[in-house]
Amino acid sequence: MATLVLLRHGRTTANAEGVLAGWTPGVGLDDTGRAQAEAAATRLRALPWRTVVTSPLQRCRETVTAVLGEPADGAGPVVDDRLGECRYGDWEGRPLKELAKEPMWKVVQSHPSAAVFPGGEPLAATSARAVAAVREWDGRVGAEHGPDALWLACSHGDVIKAIVADALGMHLDQFQRIVVEPCSVTVIRYTPLRPFVMRLNDLGSDLSGLVPPPKRRRRRAKRADSDATVGGSTG
Template structure:
């Protein structure tokens, strides 16, 4: 079956301001995120991509823009089901403020039971995105053959849940996975099992350097022992 290249969008203005963007419209890449996106064509050079599939949100479309400019023949498809989790009433709020919400403990320790007020459950996000990947795997294989590679540009929590799915992990363990902005995660699907070939690959080890937590609520996975809801801003 197909090999899926998952790209998290580049660093956004919401990431650097410590805001949980969710489905909020108009969230663009910041200057560093734009540079990350500009480097993406070079990182993927030589890979015969059959198609690109994107979340409908602006930050994902901006991330893929340089790649599409470099490869004008690459088909682009929009897929609502790999869009960001609907955080409902949490959307647009500071992560530092949300850390004190009772629901945050559920999000961190028992995410399969987390339902965002006015939004969706993490379980629903997980199911819809996994279903989308399986349908796209079948479509890409039917159109391009079993050795085809294709790309999806999505969001931190969505990609983490897809990694958990590929590894056969319960959703309650997905917060142990970290994917930084514009990182590349690769899953090869076969008839019997998926294989995780890359996880959160940025080609940069700067994020491993110890640093002080951000006053906006932390930018690195593991700050205070918690995962960054939405994925965080990464290093840089």
Template sequence: MTTVLLIRHGRTTANASGVLAGRTPGIELDERGRGQAEALATRLAAVPLAAVVSSPLERTHQTAEALMANRSGVPLHLDAELTECDYGHWSGRDLKTLAKEPLWKTVQAHPAAAVFPGGEAMAAMAARAVTAIRRWNAQLGEHATYAVVSHGDIIKAIAADALGMHLDLFQRLQVDPCSVTVIRYTATRPFVLRLNDTGGDVAALIPPKRRSRRTSSRSLSADSDAVVGGGAGS
């Protein structure tokens, strides 16, 4: 089972002022965002990570660096496939102004059909993000727990895929700055363990001791099965 911690970057100057940053260069964490990233790093300190994968934009890189402050030997990878959606001509504009655009209603109600002028289709964004996660799962291995530091719409798209939701429903999901969304991928299905977690205890994310090969092979299907009735929890 591969466990992915999807982390949205901390709050930025653009978030605080209601501007759609997109891929605009130079957008960094504000004071509150830096505090959020430091608090997140402290909260996740006990969770062993095989790697940290980050979008290459400044705000995600800064959040990833905070997460890795006391993790010697943990590699940091930058992956452009997990970067922010290309909002094209919408980038850098005030959200209140964008809400008056005809495309806004499509983005809200039918995002699978939304294509940003001069930018990217939301369906293409979702496809590249999900493909990137599957690629990292395969590369890091079935026993890995790793973190991905990315952006709100990217994380919502990955979570929607794990939930079996059509992209048109992904606006029902909320992903706050420095929140943690956790997905465990098994041989037959993903399990969404947390969504938009901004302060929960993380002890359940620490992997148990590795079982023997014989026990592991016997329980492979059990790892992929949902517990009927809900089970006793972690």
């Protein structure tokens, strides 16, 4: 299997105004968001990406372009709607302080697996489509480019939290315990036995350690790649 690097988009005008954007068109990065993306670029641009996949929403596409630059061949990242934001329905475009007074707010906070947004979709459906997308893409990238391949997916806070919860074996009802800040990096390596969450909400560490080592004859069994280090990693 390959290694997935999840990137949340930078701060948007809606984030700054405390508004739930959802799938509202025309929501792009603000000045802070563009600065965040440029900071992420110093860590991400030099990595050998095999595939880049993004949510179709403007804020993610702007983030990917700011981080990786315009592609020389004009191909650009692959757009996958399954990595798009949760469809919040009637909640979209409304201030968060106003939404916090809605009865559904408590459900979203304490029992998100049961949350169904009026005119939108269940959070459980958001989680299912996003997890299916990254697992499918990871298998495809690994099959085409080998087990050391790196690929990038740019998505949204709640979507990335749902993917991380799945990788950690957590019920969706616990996903509000996870924090994913704008332009943060989260790294997951899927293996035949279990996923490993290698980094979470990373805003500044050196990512050069993710660069695959020189190709060599692989002698380890697939099961060994899924084994956890007893006593913890030696670094």
